Amino acid sequence: MGAAGSGRHPPAVNGGRVGVIERLRDLKKRAFPRGVRRWGTGQAARVFDRTTERDLVRCFEALEIPAGAVVCVHAAMSGFGYLPGGFASVFTALQKAAAGCTAMMPSFPFSDSTLQYLERDPVFERDTTPSQSGALSEAFRKMAGVCRGYHPTHPCLALGPQAAALIAGSENSPTPFGDNSTYGRYSRLPNAVLLLLHTNSTSHVHRLQELVEWPNLFLPGTVPARGCDASGAVRTYQVRIHRPRLPLYPVVPGATGEPRYLWLPDYVLQFPAARREKIFAGLAGTNAVEMLATRQDALQRNGTLKVAACGSGEVMAVDLQRWQARMCEDLRTSFAQWREAYSLEALTEAERKGQLK
Numbered sequence: 001m002g003a004a005g006s007g008r009h010p011p012a013v014n015g016g017r018v019g020v021i022e023r024l025r026d027l028k029k030r031a032f033p034r035g036v037r038r039w040g041t042g043q044a045a046r047v048f049d050r051t052t053e054r055d056l057v058r059c060f061e062a063l064e065i066p067a068g069a070v071v072c073v074h075a076a077m078s079g080f081g082y083l084p085g086g087f088a089s090v091f092t093a094l095q096k097a098a099a100g101c102t103a104m105m106p107s108f109p110f111s112d113s114t115l116q117y118l119e120r121d122p123v124f125e126r127d128t129t130p131s132q133s134g135a136l137s138e139a140f141r142k143m144a145g146v147c148r149g150y151h152p153t154h155p156c157l158a159l160g161p162q163a164a165a166l167i168a169g170s171e172n173s174p175t176p177f178g179d180n181s182t183y184g185r186y187s188r189l190p191n192a193v194l195l196l197l198h199t200n201s202t203s204h205v206h207r208l209q210e211l212v213e214w215p216n217l218f219l220p221g222t223v224p225a226r227g228c229d230a231s232g233a234v235r236t237y238q239v240r241i242h243r244p245r246l247p248l249y250p251v252v253p254g255a256t257g258e259p260r261y262l263w264l265p266d267y268v269l270q271f272p273a274a275r276r277e278k279i280f281a282g283l284a285g286t287n288a289v290e291m292l293a294t295r296q297d298a299l300q301r302n303g304t305l306k307v308a309a310c311g312s313g314e315v316m317a318v319d320l321q322r323w324q325a326r327m328c329e330d331l332r333t334s335f336a337q338w339r340e341a342y343s344l345e346a347l348t349e350a351e352r353k354g355q356l357k
Contacts, residue, residue, distance in 0.1 A: 049081030051311040053089040059310035060097030060195075063317035068100040069193045070162055072186055072204065072320075075136045079198030079272070079313035087139035090197070091159065102160030104186060105140050106203045107131035107148060113244040114153050114176070115219070123234055124152045124227035131157075133203075149182055152227030152237050156182035162189075171227070175218070175240045177207040187211070187324060194318035197310075200269040208268070208324065209247060212331045215342040217247045246347040249356050250331060251338040252288035259341040260286060261356055268327050270296055271307070272314035282357070295330070299323065 065071060071094060083089055091103050109124055110117035111132040122129075126148050131137040140146060140157050147163040149155035150171035158166045166182050173181035179188075186192055187207050194204060209217050222238040229235045250267045254260035262283070270276035270292055283289050299305045304322040308315050340346055350356055 049312060051080040051083055053085045053093050055310055056090060056093035057096050059308045059315050060094055062308040063306045063315065065098040065101065065193055065317055066191060067098055069098055069191045070102045070104060070186060070189050071098065071193045071195050072104045073195045074199055074202040075134065075197035076199035077136055077197065080311050087136050088143055090136065091140065091143065100161060102158060102162040104156060104158045104166060105137045106133040107137050107141050107155050107157045108133050114241040115244055117153065118223055118225055126150050126155065126228065150227060150229060152225035153239060154181065175210060176242065177210045183207040190321060192320035194320050196271065196316040198272050198313040200265045200271045200275055202265065205264045205268060206242065208327055208331065212328050214247050215335065216344050217242055219243050246351065249347065251334050251341045252291065253286060255285045259338045260288065261350055262288065271316050299326065
């Protein structure tokens with residue numbers, strides 16, 4: 001056979017440069033197998049891409065989180081690289097930066113929809129059922145002194161002076177984000193702060209849905225949900241659950257004033273910077289870009305939203321009462337303006353056409 005057919009490398013082209021590059025890649029793979037390369041990348045991150053507890057303290061201090069605040073945390077921790085102090089350092093830093101604060105997080109036992117979760121007929125056990133609300137939430141659940149609720153589908157976690165007031169009895173809320181839920185109680189506090197660590201994904205959008213009485217939010221009737229109560233006995237709760245997916249798309253104006261759907265977390269906060277660019281790129285040529293940018297810029301100027309860098313990540317502190325009031329006002333205006341677009345028929349057709357992204 002000729003050289004082109006018998007060798008393990010492709011024929012040299014471009015003056016032999018391609019062949020040389022392929023040989024170098026092959027040598028690299030032989031000298032540094034995948035596991036070794038992954039280990040080396042991890043070790044490099046520990047040195048060059050790391051966020052210490054002191055970094056977090058400085059960041060939270062820059063955000064001016066008030067002492068005694070009730071702080072609901074949502075996080076994409078991949079934005080902060082290696083944490084020498086582990087996930088617990090997020091909460092110790094928060095306690096140092098905002099003395100006497102209470103930290104709160106969701107600790108829902110599912111990562112899909114509530115409906116899919118309940119179809120498996122699980123029994124929620126407060127002390128043993130893992131949180132599926134992210135790695136930070138699961139680490140928080142295991143920290144000493146953290147309270148967790150007994151709600152069978154939407155239990156939350158809290159640590160600090162107001163933990164019991166947020167958690168106790170919240171299992172009796174018939175809706176996941178109703179007035180007596182942990183999020184419902186939190187939403188009424190004058191010192192509530194929403195703390196977003198490199199993400200705009202927050203469960204508080206579901207509280208907004210209940211506050212504004214979002215059209216077609218709930219599935220009909222109630223559904224049984226089982227969970228262990230404080231005595232350890234299995235109790236069956238009757239809960240109402242949110243309709244999956246469809247009520248998570250508010251309407252914004254398109255290029256010619258036509259209704260266009262936008263993912264709710266992207267509607268309420270265009271953050272962090274990379275996400276903001278992606279949102280606006282997807283809305284290019286529409287009137288929604290100016291509307292969203294003008295609103296968020298105004299909220300930053302008046303101090304409702306504060307942003308600080310932390311290592312390679314970004315952190316946003318939200319004055320919940322002011323932000324929540326504005327979002328509820330804008331959503332109600334959208335419902336009135338685009339009433340037909342919020343119908344189940346319109347949303348189902350939009351989903352069929354791939355317009356719900």
